[in-house]
Amino acid sequence: MDQTALFSLTYGMYILGTEFDGKINACIVNTVSQVTQEPVRVSVNVIKNNYTAELINKSKKFSVSVLSRNASLDTVMNFGYSSGRDRNKFENMSYDTDVQGCPIIRTGCNAVISCKVFETIDLGTHYMFIADVVDCEKTNNDDSMTYGDYRDIKAGKQIDSKSEEKKEMYECSICHYIYDGETSFDELPDDYVCPVCGQPKSVFYKI
Known part of the structure; x- marks a missing residue:
């Protein structure tokens, strides 16, 4: 089976937010x-050990902020490269709250959607949350960011300005996330997972 055929599937990029007992988080x-x-x-799939998934399971609500093509890479990195268990991702971010109290981001996003969970399906590695849309707003007419757009943005930051040498990069074979962090990929802990799709370190390959 040629699993590279799955790479032809297209994806958007979204900030998934929630609130429970005064705690907010997003990924x-x-x-x-x-x-x-x-x-x-709507439906959304989230890896089980994700902190946002944990809070959604408790609150039964979430928000979706649809990233636009002019969103900054810093915004994606802020919400996608670390866990809300370790830090407050909203500390230096401008955000509002929706009708359910979930955080929403307007800067760099072209729409916000508020959702109440109707059903949760255990998919093994992920939860699928199926939810009723209780409110939504189109914030501007910018085009939505695709995962391909994100990869293009990442490609523009591959040169280390200090050394002018290209970093080693590793790509997730499931969702195509590209790792090019300061820490060598080989030195990442064995329990490292893709920050976008949650798959283990073993699914990455060097590019």
Whole structure:
């Protein structure tokens, strides 16, 4: 089976937010889709050990901020490269709250959607949250960011300005996330997972 065929699937880029008992958090996902028109429902898949997934399981609500093509890489890195268990991702971010109290981001996003969980499906490695859309707003007419756009943005930052040498890069074979961090990939802990799709270190390959 040629699993590279799956690379042809297209994805958007979204900030998935939630709130529970006064705690807010958000992460980057690429699996939001509308599943029904009447009632209007969407679904999102999130890896089980993700802190946002943990809070959504408790709160039964979430928000989706749709990243636009002019969103900064810093925004993606802020919400996608670390866990909310370790730091407050909103500390230096401008944000609002939706009708359910979930955080939403308007800067660099072209729409915000508020959702109430209707059903949770255990998919093994991930939870699928199916939710009713309780409110939504189009914030501007910018084009939505795709995962391909994100990779293009990343490609513009591959040269280390100090050494002018290209960093070693490793790509996730599942969602195509590219790791080019300061820490050598080989030195990352064995329990490292892709910050976008949550798959283990073993699915990465050098590019």
